[in-house]
Amino acid sequence: MQSKKDIATLCKENGLRLTGPRRVIMKVLSEATDHPDVVELHRRVNAIDRGIALATVYRTVNLLQEKGVLERHTFADGRARYEPAHQEHHDHLIDVETGDVIEFRSDEIERLQEEIARKHGFAIVSHKLEIYVKPLKAKVQLRGNRPPAKP
């Protein structure tokens, strides 16, 4: 909830002009709790200001990613998805049934990766771990597809 306040600062820090479209786009980004793709971002942005072009969202999101403000992910569907850059690295659990993304972190896995890279004569630049999952004990809860309730 420290969203709107930081936007001006963020722009200044990165030598970006504070414009209307950017204000809106960054507001939407800072309020997102999921990992929206660009078209979804554009949808949300347009709900606030109809006049902002898809191209502008692309440009802004690319800028912010270059500046390290956003993180770009590309899961199995191919589209780029964004989230505010975290301080701490984390990985993702992706529910293949709903598309939901859950973040997690395992220091032990991080450590093992370091070890593996070193063993091969490399230093880690970055990495990503995506675990595609489905709920245990297959829930009957299939999105508005419930069988009629028994009287």
Add this chain to the structure above:
Amino acid sequence: MQSKKDIATLCKENGLRLTGPRRVIMKVLSEATDHPDVVELHRRVNAIDRGIALATVYRTVNLLQEKGVLERHTFADGRARYEPAHQEHHDHLIDVETGDVIEFRSDEIERLQEEIARKHGFAIVSHKLEIYVKPLKAKVQLRGNRPPAKP
């Protein structure tokens, strides 16, 4: 080197007709030691038979992936890359300087992933771990860019 022999079998097993293009494409695939993208595959295929269309490579590669014969990977560059499906799951180390891909496997990491998924109430469907790396002790060996040898 059990390459060509299996191709007829592979097709039969999967209900695919054994055609010229498929023979060539599967030969190229079975001989690849790297993780080529479709355009690169097409280049190699065309070195053998000029007449095979890119669309056919795409179609074949998709078929084989659906049948579980190939694995599709999508690394940071966005293009799909393929390799013959291994029996044992493995992950990838990607050299960001050369694009080289090195395979590795860590049972410990596999186990930790299981644990994490279970802890969140999920079962793993699949996963991928990509570690982007660069060589330790920056080698001067920069691809045909060597300084003149000292006499």
Add this chain to the structure above:
DNA sequence: ATACTTGCAAATGCTTTGCACGTCA
């Protein structure tokens, strides 16, 4: 024979870009 394959070209979906017009600093 006939269902499956192919080549070609056109279409797609996501993303980037050229350009002329607006606008923040």
Add this chain to the structure above:
DNA sequence: TGACGTGCAAAGCATTTGCAAGTAT
């Protein structure tokens, strides 16, 4: 005002698809 930002439409890429002609079984 001058460099930066924006909307729009067109261009790019990687990949897919419709269709008519070719081919394996």
